[in-house]
Amino acid sequence: EPEVTQTPSHQVTQMGQEVILRCVPISNHLYFYWYRQILGQKVEFLVSFYNNEISEKSEIFDDQFSVERPDGSNFTLKIRSTKLEDSAMYFCASRDPGVSEQYFGPGTRLTVT
Amino acid sequence: DAKTTQPPSMDCAEGRAANLPCNHSTISGNEYVYWYRQIHSQGPQYIIHGLKNNETNEMASLIITEDRKSSTLILPHATLRDTAVYYCIVSRGSQGNLIFGKGTKLSVKP
Numbered sequence: 001e002p003e004v005t006q007t008p009s010h011q012v013t014q015m016g017q018e019v020i021l022r023c024v025p026i027s028n029h030l031y032f033y034w035y036r037q038i039l040g041q042k043v044e045f046l047v048s049f050y051n052n053e054i055s056e057k058s059e060i061f062d063d064q065f066s067v068e069r070p071d072g073s074n075f076t077l078k079i080r081s082t083k084l085e086d087s088a089m090y091f092c093a094s095r096d097p098g099v100s101e102q103y104f105g106p107g108t109r110l111t112v113t
Numbered sequence: 114d115a116k117t118t119q120p121p122s123m124d125c126a127e128g129r130a131a132n133l134p135c136n137h138s139t140i141s142g143n144e145y146v147y148w149y150r151q152i153h154s155q156g157p158q159y160i161i162h163g164l165k166n167n168e169t170n171e172m173a174s175l176i177i178t179e180d181r182k183s184s185t186l187i188l189p190h191a192t193l194r195d196t197a198v199y200y201c202i203v204s205r206g207s208q209g210n211l212i213f214g215k216g217t218k219l220s221v222k223p
Contacts, residue, residue, distance in 0.1 A: 004156070033210070043157060043200075043213040056210055091156045100145065100204075102211065104156030 002026045004105035006092050012111045013082055021077045021108045023092030031095040032075045033102060034067065036060070036088040043091070049075065082112045116140065117201045122218045125195075131188040133217050135201030138182040144205050146177060148186045150197040151216070157200065160186065191221045 005024045013019050025032055034046040048055040049067050064080045075094075079086055089109050093102040118136040125131040137146060147162040161168055161175045163184070168175045174187040188195055200216040 035211075035213075037154075042215060043151070043211075045210045045212060048210055089154055093156075101147070101159040101162060103159060106156050107154065109154075 004092055004094055004103050006090075006105040006108050008108060009106070010109045010111070012113065015084055015112055016081050019079050019082055019110065021079075021090050021092075021110070023075045023077075023094075023105055024073050025075055025092065025094030026096070026103055027073070028096060029094035029103075030097045031055075031102075032067075032069070033093040033095075034077045035091045035093065035104075037091065037107075038085075038088045046077070079110075082110075084112050086110060087112045116203045116212070117214055119199075119201055119214065119217045121215065122220070124220050124222060125188075125191045127193060127221055127223050128190055131186075131191040131195065131219055131221070133186040133188075133199050133201075133219065134183065135185070136183045137201070137203045140181050140203050141205075144203045146175065146181075146184050147202040147204055147211070148173070148175065149200045149202065149211070149213075150195075151200070152194075152197040157211075157213075160199075191219075193221050193223065195219065196221045 007022045032049040035043050037043045045058050047057040047061045066078045068076050089107040091107045092105045095102045145162050148160040149157040151157045161173050163175045177184045198216040198218050202211050
């Protein structure tokens with residue numbers, strides 16, 4: 001069964017450094033999403049992406065965040081200058097245009113020290 | 114904020130049906146009810162969704178009241194592996210974005 005994959009599974013970085021989280025969505029999906037979950041808290045929507053542009057973004061997704069689909073398979077989330085409060089699990093999700101359910105990856109645990 | 118209300122926790126005996134309720138009294142006519150679950154810190158897993166008719170798939174059944182203000186997710190024969198946090202989410206479907214609440218932590222006990 002096809003699945004969303006994410007790399008790395010765990011990323012440790014120092015405050016102020018840039019990080020890129022990578023996702024490979026399910027191959028025929030055209031809608032892509034990033035969510036995050038701070039430890040012990042709710043899953044929060046960050047951004048949705050379709051047709052090479054951002055469809056919608058939350059208040060969390062400020063200027064330090066960016067997303068890109070650099071080729072036909074990867075979907076990335078870049079955090080320009082990480083802060084301690086960016087420490088969280090980051091989940092990528094994708095969706096087939098013919099259905100409405102989203103399929104999530106296993107997540108990347110980002111730890112900012 | 115999430116547009117749904119769920120009990121924070123529930124217990125269920127292994128092999129019995131787990132019935133998870135959800136209130137969504139402000140649901141709009143074009144909004145669907147989705148159920149996802151999250152096992153430990155894994156990515157949320159899609160279970161089922163519906164608009165107004167009851168739905169069933171290989172994982173669960175979804176019962177939506179006639180006025181659409183509440184719904185129940187039914188896991189017919191719960192197993193220990195069904196222990197997870199279950200999220201009821203109201204969304205406009207094709208718009209995609211999911212607003213998660215705190216969900217119901219279901220504990221299936223032997």
